[in-house]
Amino acid sequence: MRMAKITLSNLAHAYHPNPASEDDYALKQTSHVWEDGKAYALLGPSGCGKTTLLNIISGLITPSQGRVFFDDDDVTSIPTAQRNIAQVFQFPVVYDTMTVRENLAFALRNRGMDKAGISRRVDIIAVMLGLEETLDCKARALSADAKQKISLGRGLVREDVNAILFDEPLTVIDPAMKLELRIQLKSLHNELGHTMIYVTHDQTEALSFADEVVVMDKGRVLQTGTPEALFEAPAHTFVGHFIGSPGMNVLDVTVDGSRAYLDGNLIKLGHHYGTPAGKVQIGIRPEHISLNATNGLPAQILRVEDVGRHKIVRAQAMGQTLNLIASNQTTINTGMASLGFERGKISVFVDGWRFSPSHGQEGAM
Amino acid sequence: MVDKLKSKNFNGRALVMIAYILFLLLPIYWLINMSLKQNSEIISVFSIWPKNLTFDNYRTILTDPSWYMGYINSMIYVVENVIISLIVALPAAYAFSRYRFLGDKHLFFWLLSNRMAPPAVFALPFFQLYSSIGLFDTHIAVALAHTLFNVPLAVWILEGFMRGVPKEIDETAYIDGYSFPRFFVRIFMPLIASGIGVTAFFCFMFSWVELLLSRTLTSIDAKPITAVMTRTVSAAGMDWGVLAAAGVLTIVPGALVIYFVRHYIAKGFALGRV
């Protein structure tokens, strides 16, 4: 089985010729390396450029600038058909008038594989995807999730694929089937070891599928990392906000050393940050805020939502709203509360980007 | 290499389209060419553009009531037909798209079967029917005769568009206390506005282009332009110039209608069924 490392070098794309400003770019300058055999998720809200990026990798779009490498081969101007990638689209793309078997065999036939080889591959993949019962049915008669399996299968039958790309493949699948298909995908990845890139706007899908998640917004890659890294140490306020449910609380403060001030109220930080200039914010996950702390931040509790596993509390402090998560057992009354922030879990951002603490200095106790 | 291939491909497509559209426009150009020539020039010299440009042919038509009344008559019955077809077809299409009722499928097929009836079959019986009830040579007679072909088509097209509107919209409106007529006019019709436009376009199309029935059902007062044109052989032989000018003027309303619905043409021709 042949696979490849995919390298994007200084890539950018605008859909209109002669882009005037940076806003005209659907994809702003990006460099990235997709390691061979890993499962990636490309996560971001709709219109953030993730589909553009995907289509550049598959060759459906030629980028305005930059190069694409598969291993060491420059494939930037090589047409899709010769790139040996497979792509699964948002809604099932199947050849309606063909049977499931013909659908699966199609790409192999076009590549001149012999009959015996085709039939062997088709059978293997059909079993893998649980399509063996319906192999001789016309594809148009099947349900949406079965069709989506066919389009996945059309990619998997080819032994030579460099990567399998998924463009929000579960959009039209009903919720019950979604989970099952996702588990199946994950196990296929473990079994076959293809490089997989999975585009989605759903963080659950991304975090559960991927070894590494690439978060995008407004045509820019903001952070690449393991689900854990994204959660614990978001590189940008957007990442903090986008990941987690509810997302990270971001508060406007001033920072001096290891102290942050929210409208004069002291919040102690875990590290020293000096005196950063610009727009300074701290971020804290709802999971890391406690109610009823001594000498905490005074806040007004606005609303409590019981979501089953835990309670989500919405509070307001100094005109800024924040969410926190409390255990199911606690009874919470609306009214005043004193919020405690878990010191080591506070992130500092300057102009949106993560700000690292100064080295060698521990926060004041 | 890819770019080169693409541009070559584009040129191939453009060539096909240019050839086809040229094929469509050439006869029309020739008609316009003829309409701007004097009859003597048409018969004596062969030229691909008018040597002595003249608008006399158009002047003849626009000043002679026996000519221009033909246009007015045609317009009157076409508009009457479009209105009648829409008014009766809208509720019927709604019923077919929303409800099942006794004999609905048979009724639908029976309606459509009328679209398959050759107008020639109905020419004589229509003549007798409308003569016997005193409607011969009236606009409404032609309009009613054309509804036989347009109403089934209108019901069919509208039903296709209405099926695309979710039923929940109806239910919400009833819950909000709308009566059926108010719901239909205020909420439902705006939702299928493009469908109504497309239907009107098709009704216009058939009624405007038809000759046999409109000629059979009229003699003087409601004589349509198409019938006027079939009788241009005068003592001096064929008046080609005037005939061509009259032809050009019959293309104008159609061209205007197309221009106004140009954004819906592609969708419209799919009759709401793609």
Added chain:
Amino acid sequence: MEKTVNQRAWLLVLPVFLLVAFSAVIPLMTVVNYSVQDTFGNNKFFWAGLEWFSELLHSERLWSAFGRQIAFSAIILALEVPLGVFVALNMPKKGIWASVCLVLMALPLLIPWNVVGTIWQIFSRVDIGLLGHTLAAMGIDYNYTRDPLAAWTTLVVMDVWHWTSLIALLSYAGLQSIPQAYYQAAKIDQASRLDVFRFIELPKMQGVLMIAILIRFMDSFMIYTEPFVITGGGPGNSTTFLSIDLVKMALGQFDLGPAAAFSLMYFLVVMLVSWVFYTVMTNMEKADTFHG
């Protein structure tokens, strides 16, 4: 969509029912009535039974008109359907040129049928027409008023000119509904252009194409005005199609009995062919769905 049973829906259908019944049933009754009677004038009729029908079924005039009609419909369908699909495949997908093409292509569809006849008459005449004149100048003997082959060619080319756009526009509508992803998937699968047509475009056009073929069959089978203007059914009887023959019989010779019998058989044939067509069409769709 789930439809509810509601008998009061009949109230909504009633106007259509009454209108069409008035326009279709009463005249058809007249036709049926005439078809079984004979007359010597003076509005005196007597029972003739099925005499007209059997006479017509043995009349060479009807059968030859029928043969010409079938040939005409078959020829124009064989030309217009492939050409229309081909044009649709080559149309620009979007942008200003797409609109320009749509508007220009729709133009012939809205020209009154007799004007279509006139246009082609003026275009094809040897003395004044661009086409006729050019062909004559090239030394080709072409005169549609004397030569049956030239008359047929003129009518066929005229019909292709008139109606190919309808097929093209319907096919185009079908093509427009194909999401871009299908073409992308085909690229990834290394499908050839022909494969894309066979496995993606044709299946998606199938529905509208069937409608187009049905409409074109019906309309070409009833064609009257254009041959009436251009050839008047001639030279001889070479372009006398069913409708022309019927109008000659009914309004020209006032042979009410035979004309009525003719009408009924004509109507039945159109309906029968359309019904067969419709059934085959829906069965094909059903066969596909029942499979799974």
